[in-house]
Amino acid sequence: MRYLTAGESHGQGLVGIIEGLPAGLEITEEDIAVDLKRRQMGHGRGGRMKIEKDKAQIFSGVRFGKTLGSPIALIVENKDWKNWQTKMSIKDIDESVKQVTVPRPGHADFAGAVKYGHQDIRNVLERASARETAMRVALGAIARKFLGTFSIKIVSHVLQIHSIKNSFTVASLGAKKSDLPFELSEISDLADRSPVRCLDSSIEKEMIAKIDQAKKDQNTVGGIFEVACLNLPVGLGSHVHWDRKLDARISHAMMSIPAMKGVEIGLGFEAGARFGSEVHDQIYYDKDSKKYFRSSNGAGGLEGGITNGMPLTVRVAMKPISTLMRPLDSVDMATKEQTAAHIERSDVCAVPAASIIGESILALVVADAFLEKFGGDSMKEITRTYRAWEKNSDI
Template sequence: MIDYLTAGESHGPQLTAIITGIPAGLTIDPDKINAALAERQVGYGRGLRQQIEHDTVQIESGVRHGKTLGSPITLVVQNRDHANWGTVMDPFGKAGREDAKRALTDPRPGHADLVGGMKYGQSDLRNILERSSARETAIRVAVGNVCEQLLAALDIRLCGFVRQLGPAKSSVQEPLNVKKLTKGIQNDVRCFDPAMVDKAHAAIDEAKKKGDTLGGIIRVVANGVPAGLGSHTEWNTKLDGQVAGAVMGVNAVKGVSFGIGFDVASVPGSQVMDEITWDDGDGFSRSSDHLGGFEGGMTNGMPIVVNAAVKPIPTLTRPLETVNILNHKEAKASRERSDTSAVVPASLVIENVVAITLARAITDTFDSNNLIRLQNQLADYRQELRGY
């Protein structure tokens, strides 16, 4: 089964991930990983740090001659901004003037600063923000892209996009076809509705003038996922719960839903449940996808539809009121270099954590030591489902 661990601080020398459980024999294209990393750094509303970092991946283990070995894969993304922080972030250096200058004692409301400092007993909240920073999502995108390459080899594809950015909302019903979605979101807001682009630009520009930030709503669609992943038998085997947990683990996500989301609470069951259909060639299907591809904690063969609500970034250029942790006096929250909105890159990050979770479910269900064996088993399983 696929698992991974990441390490590294926002201004440390590098971000590192170790992935286990990727089948042997998968061809890895580092250019695709680098393209995903580059895509994470663009989007309207991004800040100055993206002009410093030019993220590329180094694959240090688990791949030989372009193919996975079945052993742990080590990925590294260097932090170019570390050159400006070498003394401050030195693991064994002595604290000096620069440390005092860059110490953080005025916690930002809505950030991990204060509660992290309380939990870990820190007098400099930089010891919290360096790891809680969304910079860590760069390495998760690299991990996720490896999993997306595995899923593509199994005819499973995903697309994450923006449905709302601040007050700007999509006014169209986006298709649940990943190919159509991918072609339709080729803009700097990653939204399918062309009419939303200018509205999103205006909303971000207005927020920037006010020293404010904006959140939004993201949707991820996955095609080709077979029915039966996950299980109804125990609470922790329900795959929709695992997906929701993974998405909630992305910085700033405050809500997760599937299909038509929280609208299930306000409409009758006849408009929520997806009626079952039969086709002699394809077997069972549904006439709609209101439940987002899940029933009873298991995939039902329909497109997976995951929605995520992302809060605005806590770092504001017009800081909010806070209290200094050393003297307990009123203060203005600390300012770190930040974005006006990170909703656009978050759509890619969330796409990737969904990919990791689906790849984990696949490798947990089938023999995944070898890619060809996994492909054959999955093909046989799909044929079995069509004949049920």
């Protein structure tokens, strides 16, 4: 399975094509709209969220509510395009358009302008913008729907904003979760009730206060979110080549989200400060259920680049957004004079939204691995293969 996106932040819209999904998967524009709406929420978002009410149009690859097995194309219009038709004109225009020549520290502005020889940094920032992730969320919704037919669920929540932390992580749980006041499958639904997608209401208030303070100070804040994939079969991914290891593929994909600076799976960096006996998950067998289980999940559901049946847990660190209303020092690349960085409309904090994007990215990677393991040309064929594996697999 593969996908491509195209489009600029203030262009006419975003385009996405996903190829490799089987025929017969039920999908509607309403299915996709759910996640697009979730991506737009969160305390600390900017003014654009009041303009854009994202809706994906299915352009091809679906007939009578089911996929055809051919490439699926989606279009998401930019409502703000009407205000940018001159600045973002595809055709050459006679009138002068003010160029952006001062890069923002931390953004793709400087490196992109130098690499591609652009005098106007807008040619870089428009594509480098996180606006592109709206399309990846739309494509991810299709992958999520595919996984859901096999009872595989992806959830997420925010762990940290700036220095305010929530101690709960799915990665810290073992096989027994009876002491939890909720089911793991409910995490996203519970998180969505919070303006910062935090599961702890007392910490939520501190997070909101931190975001509000950053806005008052004309600053920005980042944080950490956790994404988990539940009910995975053993055997997705592979140990035999570097590019087939599922943990490597997940890390690569997560780091492709704008502003992400670090990825941990399972215990992550904490494993480096523990003894092996404190890190590795001991294996047990329940003769009644005839299933293997673990008492811990330090591996985060992955061993040797392969799923081991435990929840797959990923934590991702997001840096503060690069556009500051009180801009940092920079240089005008046209005049070489020292000046304040360019200001572009932006968010104060986008960690809650990033967690939704993380769900979609994980769905795309896991769906690809699932198709490699159980692939076929139709949903019936894949379902038959998967059910046969469930019946005959020694797990």
